Amino acid sequence: MDEDKKITLPDNLRGRSIHQKVIPTVCNLENMLNKLIEVEGNYSELKNWEQRSYNAYKIDDIKYEILNTGPENWKEIIKEHIINSDPDELGASCIDIYLVAYVSENHEKGRQNFCQYVKDKGISDKENSAQAIWQVGKGDGVFLDVLNDDGTVRN
Numbered sequence: 001m002d003e004d005k006k007i008t009l010p011d012n013l014r015g016r017s018i019h020q021k022v023i024p025t026v027c028n029l030e031n032m033l034n035k036l037i038e039v040e041g042n043y044s045e046l047k048n049w050e051q052r053s054y055n056a057y058k059i060d061d062i063k064y065e066i067l068n069t070g071p072e073n074w075k076e077i078i079k080e081h082i083i084n085s086d087p088d089e090l091g092a093s094c095i096d097i098y099l100v101a102y103v104s105e106n107h108e109k110g111r112q113n114f115c116q117y118v119k120d121k122g123i124s125d126k127e128n129s130a131q132a133i134w135q136v137g138k139g140d141g142v143f144l145d146v147l148n149d150d151g152t153v154r155n
Contacts, residue, residue: 027053029093029140033066033074041067056091057082075144096137097147099123104151111138114151 027049036054039045041063046054059066062081066074082094103117104110115130124130134151141147141154148154 028136028143029053029057029078030143032059033071036063036066052091053093056093058085058090061085079144079146092133093136093140096133097141097144098137100134100137100141100151101147101153104147105153109150109152111151 027047032046032050032053035046035050036059043051043054043060054060057078058081062077065077069077082090087094100114103114107113107117111131111134114134115127118124118130118133124133138147138149138151141151142149146154
């Protein structure tokens with residue numbers, strides 16, 4: 001993205017702070033969706049970390065759409081679902097995406113800069129936690145085609 005067209009993002013999502021309730025997890029959205037298909041939508045067969053991702057995205061609200069369409073439709077279904085959801089009801093994984101974008105667009109790009117931001121803002125003082133937030137936020141954002149590999153906003 002041209003520096004002239006740099007995006008400035010607010011530090012909240014419709015009033016929800018991006019600095020609170022940011023919980024590191026290691027399960028990404030794509031893996032959870034594939035597992036959900038594998039277990040034919042049976043939530044109880046998901047591992048704990050997969051259940052956290054499922055709950056963060058409130059997949060229950062769109063589960064039958066996901067189960068009854070192909071993987072080529074999942075990104076649009078999930079993006080539309082996120083846009084139409086109350087940010088206060090979404091879990092940490094969704095906020096991770098936005099936090100990665102916020103730091104990349106408003107401060108500095110890259111994992112190391114992100115981890116330093118997480119420490120500086122008191123989100124977590126643990127390097128592993130900051131890296132987990134980066135990994136999930138960037139990974140899910142790239143999967144959904146909303147972030148570039150450096151964490152900047154794609155669309």
